[in-house]
Amino acid sequence: MEIKNTIAFVAAAAAWRTISGSKSETPSSEPEQNKNRQQSQCPVSGKKVDGPSGCPFSSGLPLPDPTHRCDPNMTEETKIPDVPPLTQKQREIIKSTAPILAEHGVTITTHFYKNMILAHPELRDVFSESSQKLGHQPRALASAVYAYACNIDDLTPLLPVVDRIAYKHTSLHIVAEQYGIVGKHLIQAIVDILGDAVTTEIGDAWYNGYWNLAKIFINREQEFYSTAVQAGGWEGWRQFKVEKRVKESDEITSFYLKPVENTGKPLPKYHPGQYIAVSLYIPALGYKQARQYSLSDSWNGEHFRISVKREDGVSIPTKSDPTVPANPGWMSNLLHAKLHEGSLIDVASPYGDFFYEPSSSKPDSPLVLLSAGVGQTALLSILNSQLGNPKKPITYATVARNEDVHAFGSHIRDVTTRFPNVKYKVFYSSPSADAVQGRDYDIRGRLDLRAIQDDLHIADKDAQYFLCGPESFMLAQVNELKKLGVDQNRIHVELFSAGDLPPSAQ
Numbered sequence: 001m002e003i004k005n006t007i008a009f010v011a012a013a014a015a016w017r018t019i020s021g022s023k024s025e026t027p028s029s030e031p032e033q034n035k036n037r038q039q040s041q042c043p044v045s046g047k048k049v050d051g052p053s054g055c056p057f058s059s060g061l062p063l064p065d066p067t068h069r070c071d072p073n074m075t076e077e078t079k080i081p082d083v084p085p086l087t088q089k090q091r092e093i094i095k096s097t098a099p100i101l102a103e104h105g106v107t108i109t110t111h112f113y114k115n116m117i118l119a120h121p122e123l124r125d126v127f128s129e130s131s132q133k134l135g136h137q138p139r140a141l142a143s144a145v146y147a148y149a150c151n152i153d154d155l156t157p158l159l160p161v162v163d164r165i166a167y168k169h170t171s172l173h174i175v176a177e178q179y180g181i182v183g184k185h186l187i188q189a190i191v192d193i194l195g196d197a198v199t200t201e202i203g204d205a206w207y208n209g210y211w212n213l214a215k216i217f218i219n220r221e222q223e224f225y226s227t228a229v230q231a232g233g234w235e236g237w238r239q240f241k242v243e244k245r246v247k248e249s250d251e252i253t254s255f256y257l258k259p260v261e262n263t264g265k266p267l268p269k270y271h272p273g274q275y276i277a278v279s280l281y282i283p284a285l286g287y288k289q290a291r292q293y294s295l296s297d298s299w300n301g302e303h304f305r306i307s308v309k310r311e312d313g314v315s316i317p318t319k320s321d322p323t324v325p326a327n328p329g330w331m332s333n334l335l336h337a338k339l340h341e342g343s344l345i346d347v348a349s350p351y352g353d354f355f356y357e358p359s360s361s362k363p364d365s366p367l368v369l370l371s372a373g374v375g376q377t378a379l380l381s382i383l384n385s386q387l388g389n390p391k392k393p394i395t396y397a398t399v400a401r402n403e404d405v406h407a408f409g410s411h412i413r414d415v416t417t418r419f420p421n422v423k424y425k426v427f428y429s430s431p432s433a434d435a436v437q438g439r440d441y442d443i444r445g446r447l448d449l450r451a452i453q454d455d456l457h458i459a460d461k462d463a464q465y466f467l468c469g470p471e472s473f474m475l476a477q478v479n480e481l482k483k484l485g486v487d488q489n490r491i492h493v494e495l496f497s498a499g500d501l502p503p504s505a506q
Contacts, residue, residue, distance in 0.1 A: 030159030
């Protein structure tokens with residue numbers, strides 16, 4: 001696991017030479033005239049900068065190389081180099097040197113993010129503060145690049161990972177030039193920490209490796225942007241307002257989002273199961289934060305609906321206490337507290353690799369949906385999108401703690417009344433004394449597939465299975481489905497971390 005946490009940062013090592021002009025030796029001691037430098041002055045060139053967006057080493061951070069550039073907008077930093085394909089020797093070097101940085105992963109990660117955000121504070125809008133504190137973003141990036149190193153001879157198993165990350169990037173409006181910014185600061189962090197361990201040969205191989213991988217993502221993301229625009233969507237952010245707010249349970253609230261600008265055109269049609277990113281300015285922080293939430297209803301052309309779970313006991317940043325909690329739920333709490341009818345919020349076009357479209361040759365094949373907690377949001381979109389086909393057998397099973405936190409139950413029960421082809425099974429792990437079995441829920445305990453095996457269409461080799469919920473829940477259900485004889489290729493899970501690998505690639 002430590003190797004996975006570190007390998008991403010070796011990927012750009014040799015680019016140091018290209019960006020800085022030449023690889024210089026770090027001086028053993030800092031020049032005397034720089035010891036009493038001001039925070040707004042570069043310790044090498046003496047160039048004075050305004051605000052926090054200048055030289056990343058003007059605030060007393062260690063100086064990695066005296067030839068570094070101070071201007072964060074320099075063309076060298078955002079230029080996409082023209083690199084050749086990897087040679088076979090370089091492939092062998094990448095595979096053989098993958099473990100080198102295992103010992104230094106956390107140090108490099110911390111150094112990398114600190115320096116990059118200091119030099120480019122505008123990237124705070126892109127990077128989740130809580131994910132940085134919890135280490136989710138470094139792990140996702142490291143895992144993906146580690147898999148790239150391990151599969152360098154045949155990238156076919158990684159294509160699902162590439163698409164997953166590329167969808168996340170497009171929803172946050174990542175652009176090609178930002179790969180140069182990330183590359184520069186990864187290089188600085190690597191050289192700072194490892195120094196001479198990065199030889200010329202190793203550096204050249206990983207420099208080519210980094211940019212060959214980066215171009216795969218750049219090209220794929222441009223395809224996604226173009227597809228979104230052609231479908232009536234947009235690239236970047238568009239302002240929406242909260243048209244309606246509905247409390248679905250004690251924990252989950254739905255927000256109906258409608259564009260502020262009326263273009264006269266319907267919202268882009270999305271695949272059921274996909275998500276949108278929303279971005280909100282946080283006054284306590286002084287910058288925006290963005291999150292992705294599954295669309296929880298089928299497409300209607302007039303509004304988007306997201307259904308957000310509020311985590312109990314999670315604080316949110318305030319002006320009196322702007323500290324960002326190290327918890328992924330603080331943004332959802334903020335939406336619950338601050339997003340009311342009429343509130344404005346920026347929204348991206350729909351994206352995502354987790355979605356369902358019926359087979360054109362077998363549109364009536366069975367569909368099984370398995371969810372836990374708020375994981376039912378994406379599956380609800382899938383369910384609602386298939387109600388127009390009364391010949392399609394659908395089983396929807398979900399587990400919740402009790403009736404107080406169980407959302408959308410009345411809607412799905414109404415669906416089963418109107419559509420006999422839909423079966424609904426509810427598990428409560430801790431039902432209250434007031435809950436009535438047979439009315440509020442069907443089975444007490446955690447979701448048990450063997451208890452509903454007759455409704456899972458196991459014998460039908462065309463049945464598709466979609467799972468959404470906590471990682472432990474999904475892994476358990478995948479294992480149970482495989483034990484029951486379901487082929488892995490017919491099981492689809494919503495991986496919330498961009499760098500997570502499908503089982504076939506691990």
